[in-house]
Amino acid sequence: MRIAVVGTGYVGLVTGACLAEFGMFVTCVDIDEKKIEMLNRGEIPIYEPGLDVVVEKNSKAGRLKFTTDIEEAVKNNLVIFIAVGTPPKDDGSADLTYVENVAKDIAKYMNGYKVIVNKSTVPVGTGQKVKKIIRDIVGDKYKFDVVSNPEFLREGAAVNDFMRPDRIVIGAESDEAVAIMKDIYSAHYLGEAPFVVTNIETAEMIKYASNAFLALKITFINEVANLCDLVGADVHKVAKAMGMDGRISPKFLHPGPGYGGSCFPKDTLALCNIAKEHGYQFKVVEAAIEVNEEQKLRMVDKIMGLLGVEKKEGVLEGKTISVLGLAFKPNTDDMRESPAIIIINELLKYGAKIKAFDPIAMENAKKIFGDKIEYCSDEYETVQDSDCLTIVTEWNQFRKLDMERIGGLMKEKNLADLRNIYEPAKMRKLGFNYTCVGRSKV
């Protein structure tokens, strides 16, 4: 099967590389010439564990190609995946400009039957919009199908998630399109992952409902954790016991500084916007968005609490705060909507000096913070002479620090463990003034 993937960002690159791994012939297209040049030199523009191996293997085998030539890609391939960005507009709704531009390109170069598969996360109704854009340009000259095939991969685990999905959702309007989609995925999964075949609108809704539900789950446990801090309960035990109930499940019950990333924040906003457009107020998701914003700021309150200061102008002047972890989660260099951005900017606002380190996201962090913060080369340099250590991202290497040495290097032994990676009692025994999320009084 010959496939084009238009948009070679996170999802497009993983989709293209994995489909090639399944034996398809894949052409990845992007308008970003620098990105395509990099990929053609064998360089991977994003940090994603395991992706380099799949890209290299399939490029060498001639099954994976990178180009900026959309005309060739449309003409030479039967199936065209759309995997461009759908960023939020100022009002929270999804910006469909990139999707619409690709639809116009596809229509312009269509030369026979095509299956146009939307992998981007798009508002309900977008599949029909894409269909109309193409129909308005090609008329009745060519037959084509539009399919919604949302993607559920997580950054940092993207290759495995794509290769072993919990389900494959196919929203389509013709048996021919469904058969082609099943053919693509069956080549590898051998029927292991269940297919959910439905109409386009339902498939589009499944993606938003899934992301919003996960965002709600995280927000719920964050609120439970906030309450645990007030009443002296241990959120780890609460989450563990809750998760033993099969109806709840232990996944996505880790409290922290609030969810971030390129998807939960934008997709929750977009879902509320879709609801609003249809005269409905999605109150529970609106509340999650608000609580999540507050959660990031609550982390700053915790740091101020450790330092024994009140939130007021200039209160952190003369204080050095070390931040370990800048990416929105471990195993990625992605800084999009990372809680670290809000937390650091807020600390800077109150006059703190920030020293920071992340194993992979430093270059992206520099684009955000510029020279407003000091960048360090490892954990120990970061904590040198600092008044407070704040752990924002739970990279594995931060779990194994020599905490005695860390304490010895710091000016004051204050530790804000925003991912709960250390045992409160152990840290107190080492002399740290310690806080975390939902275990602070344990």
Ligand SMILES: NC(=O)C1=CN([C@@H]2O[C@H](COP(=O)(O)OP(=O)(O)OC[C@H]3O[C@@H](n4cnc5c(N)ncnc54)[C@H](O)[C@@H]3O)[C@@H](O)[C@H]2O)C=CC1
């Ligand atoms: N990042 C993630 O983990 C996941 C993202 N998604 C969804 O997938 C979609 C894509 O997300 P990302 O891969 O993160 O975006 P991204 O921003 O990393 O990549 C988008 C790419 O599309 C390219 N592009 C834009 N217009 C184009 C055009 N007309 N022709 C060719 N290329 C074009 C851009 O240059 C860029 O390289 C979004 O809707 C997102 O919500 C879904 C699941 C997971």
Ligand SMILES: O=C(O)[C@H]1O[C@H](OP(=O)(O)OP(=O)(O)OC[C@H]2O[C@@H](n3ccc(=O)[nH]c3=O)[C@H](O)[C@@H]2O)[C@H](O)[C@@H](O)[C@@H]1O
């Ligand atoms: O649509 C998307 O783009 C993707 O969004 C998320 O994936 P991702 O954003 O890569 O990462 P997650 O592992 O879901 O983490 C998102 C945020 O939630 C936070 N989180 C996650 C889990 C948890 O228990 N607690 C918690 O605070 C993480 O630290 C991170 O900031 C979903 O998990 C994917 O299924 C989906 O495909």
